[in-house]
Each structure stands twice: as structure tokens, then as C-alpha cells.
Amino acid sequence: MRAFVSIDLDAISHNIAQIKGKTDAKILAVVKADAYGHGLIPISKCALESGVDWLGVALLEEALELRKAGISVPIIAWLTPPGEDFKEALISDIDLSVSSVLLFEEILEAARDLQAKPRLHFEIDTGMRRGGVLDEWDDFLDFAIKHKDEYELVGFWSHFARADEPDSNMNQKQREKFERMLNLLIENGLHPQIVHLSNSAATLTQPAAHHQMIRLGIAMYGLSPDVKTMAPASKYELKPAMTVRAQLHLVKSAHTGDAVGYGGTAILKRDTKLGVVVMGYSDGLPRATSNDVGVLHGEAKAPLVGRISMDQCVVDLGPDSLAQAGDYVTVMGGDGYSIDAWAAASGTINYEIVTRIASRVPRIYSR
Numbered sequence: 185m186r187a188f189v190s191i192d193l194d195a196i197s198h199n200i201a202q203i204k205g206k207t208d209a210k211i212l213a214v215v216k217a218d219a220y221g222h223g224l225i226p227i228s229k230c231a232l233e234s235g236v237d238w239l240g241v242a243l244l245e246e247a248l249e250l251r252k253a254g255i256s257v258p259i260i261a262w263l264t265p266p267g268e269d270f271k272e273a274l275i276s277d278i279d280l281s282v283s284s285v286l287l288f289e290e291i292l293e294a295a296r297d298l299q300a301k302p303r304l305h306f307e308i309d310t311g312m313r314r315g316g317v318l319d320e321w322d323d324f325l326d327f328a329i330k331h332k333d334e335y336e337l338v339g340f341w342s343h344f345a346r347a348d349e350p351d352s353n354m355n356q357k358q359r360e361k362f363e364r365m366l367n368l369l370i371e372n373g374l375h376p377q378i379v380h381l382s383n384s385a386a387t388l389t390q391p392a393a394h395h396q397m398i399r400l401g402i403a404m405y406g407l408s409p410d411v412k413t414m415a416p417a418s419k420y421e422l423k424p425a426m427t428v429r430a431q432l433h434l435v436k437s438a439h440t441g442d443a444v445g446y447g448g449t450a451i452l453k454r455d456t457k458l459g460v461v462v463m464g465y466s467d468g469l470p471r472a473t474s475n476d477v478g479v480l481h482g483e484a485k486a487p488l489v490g491r492i493s494m495d496q497c498v499v500d501l502g503p504d505s506l507a508q509a510g511d512y513v514t515v516m517g518g519d520g521y522s523i524d525a526w527a528a529a530s531g532t533i534n535y536e537i538v539t540r541i542a543s544r545v546p547r548i549y550s551r
């Protein structure tokens with residue numbers, strides 16, 4: 185196997201246990217985007233075994249995949265554009281999020297045909313200006329009241345824009361708006377069963393935002409929501425679950441002054457041994473990555489040299505390296521360069537690094 189992602193399921197269980205120690209709320213495990221690149225079904229099963237109560241995904245097809253795998257706990261899909269197959273969603277008992285009258289109408293229409301009662305979560309925009317009801321609120325509330333017998337109001341929720349900046353006063357503003365809207369709903373006779381607002385960052389830093397359920401994403405995978413504005417994952421006693429490893433395709437000696445890779449962007453400053461790693465940007469290593477990271481061979485760090493290619497990249501193993509073609513190196517995670525280091529070296533966040541490891545790289549699970 186030229187490259188693989190190894191996933192430590194014990195780390196996932198450990199992280200869930202850590203979070204359980206910090207809140208009395210129910211836990212919804214966020215498993216969108218193939219469980220942040222860790223694998224939808226194995227992670228969902230592991231999370232459920234570790235005591236989470238709910239699963240949450242962005243897309244309806246992700247929710248349906250969970251049902252096909254025989255998972256029967258409540259599942260929310262929160263990003264369903266108009267025209268989605270809502271009948272299929274209702275038949276499969278998927279909870280849906282509604283954030284507009286248009287969507288609400290479409291879901292109730294599908295429900296009438298099936299004589300089903302959809303389980304809905306009202307999403308409101310408390311400040312992020314992305315998902316959720318905003319200007320349409322009065323019409324939305326009228327519609328919700330008028331049709332109150334046609335659906336089950338399961339959830340009421342919103343999302344923080346800056347929970348990873350615990351000192352931002354926007355967090356409190358969003359919480360206050362959320363509570364005002366919730367009270368308005370209740371005054372109008374609509375009583376959601378489960379109020380949920382917190383992502384990982386809010387779970388770790390804003391107990392006042394936990395309500396009845398938290399939506400746990402990045403922290404479950406053992407990563408910090410933001411290593412700059414918050415602490416690294418280790419401070420929260422979270423363990424990263426993902427390690428990426430790959431083989432050396434070639435090891436070769438090269439000389440001072442040699443230009444390496446497309447564009448010859450790196451000029452060797454010494455005679456050294458180069459390793460060609462069988463992983464490239466099509467596997468999810470960002471092409472923009474600087475040589476602040478690389479791979480770990482045994483105990484030795486080997487920084488990237490030159491540009492990352494589509495299927496491979498070149499590292500500087502050092503003149504005295506005993507590395508041989510076929511050896512495995514650790515590309516990220518474990519004792520090697522961390523996922524956070526790769527994120528910093530390519531101008532992005534750990535979320536993007538893990539979710540973009542390509543599906544052609546097999547996931548191997550261990551306990």
C-alpha cells in the first residue's frame with residue numbers, strides 16, 4: 185500500500201469521554217464530509233459505541249448512507265437545498281433543518297403525500313449570516329404556527345461565527361439573540377424538544393451555550409478548533425485520531441545546486457539524499473505547502489523540497505540517511521509533522537487538511 189490513513193478509534197472514544205466530562209448535554213457527533221476525512225461509517229459506529237446520542241451531517245445523501253449502514257439513532261441533515269428528495273428523507277426518518285418558508289413548504293408537501301410527520305429543526309441566523317432564518321422570521325413564524333400540526337418540532341438551533349475566539353463579544357451577542365428568538369417561539373406555543381447551539385469551540389469554552397445538546401466536530405477527531413486563538417488539542421486532553429503514512433518510491437543522491445521539482449523552485453544547498461514520497465496534491469497534500477513541514481523517516485525529519493506534484497513529493501532525507509526505497513514515512517500526525525503544522529505551512533486550518541485527504545488513500549482502523 186503506497187499510502188494510507190491510519191485512524192486510531194481509541195482516540196475517538198477518548199475524545200468523546202473527555203467531552204462528556206465537560207458537559208451534561210447530549211452529544212451529536214458531526215460526521216459530515218466523510219467524518220472529516222476519517223470515514224463516515226466506522227467513525228459513526230465508534231462514536232455511538234462511545235456514548236454519543238445523535239449524528240449530524242450536512243447533506244441528505246450522507247444521512248441516507250448512515251441509514252443504509254443500519255444506523256438507527258436520530259440523524260440531522262442540515263444543508264438540504266430546495267428540490268432535494270424530501271420524500272426519501274422522510275421515508276428514511278432523517279431529521280431536517282428548515283431555514284426558509286420555501287424549504288418548509290417543500291418538506292410539508294412531501295410529508296402530505298406520504299402522510300408522514302417530518303421531524304424538524306428550526307435554524308435561525310443569530311449573527312453568522314450564513315445558514316438560518318433572518319429577515320424572513322415573521323413570515324416563518326406565521327407559517328410555523330399555521331402548520332403546527334403537520335410537523336414535529338424537534339430542534340431549535342443556530343451556529344456561532346466566532347466560537348473559536350472565546351474573547352469575542354460576538355459570542356454573547358449570538359447567545360442573547362438565540363435566547364430571545366427561542367422565547368418568542370415558546371410564547372407562540374411552539375416548544376422545541378432539543379435546543380442546540382454549540383460546536384466544539386463553544387463546548388470547550390462556553391458552558392452557557394451547551395443547552396440540551398452540543399454538536400461535536402473537530403474536537404472528536406482530536407484537533408483544536410483553532411491553535412492560535414485557543415489552545416492546542418493537548419491542552420484540552422484531546423488526541424488526534426489521524427496519522428497519514430506513505431512509502432518512499434525512490435531514494436537518490438543529489439548535489440549542491442541541483443534544482444528540484446517543477447519550476448526548479450528549490451536549489452539544493454548541499455549534497456544530500458532525496459526521497460520521493462508517493463503522495464501528492466491529488467491525495468490532499470496542499471500544493472501551496474512550504475518546506476516548514478515534510479515527513480518523518482524513523483526519528484529523522486525530512487522537509488519538503490520544491491513543489492508538491494500531483495501524485496508525489498520530494499523530501500530532503502539528509503546526506504547520512506539510511507532510508508531505502510519502499511520504507512514508510514509519516515507524512516502527518518503521530519510523531520511526525522502535525523496536522524496543525526501542515527495547516528500552518530499551507531495557509532489553512534486543520535479542518536481543511538483532514539477533510540481533503542483524498543478517498544483514494546485507504547483508511548485503516550485500529551483499536
Ligand SMILES: *Cc1c(COP(=O)(O)O)cnc(C)c1O
Pocket residue numbers: 214216262343382383384385399400401402403409
Ligand atoms: C461542522 C459543524 C459543526 C461542528 O463544528 P466543529 O467546529 O467541527 O465542532 C457543528 N454544527 C454545524 C452546523 C456544523 O456545520
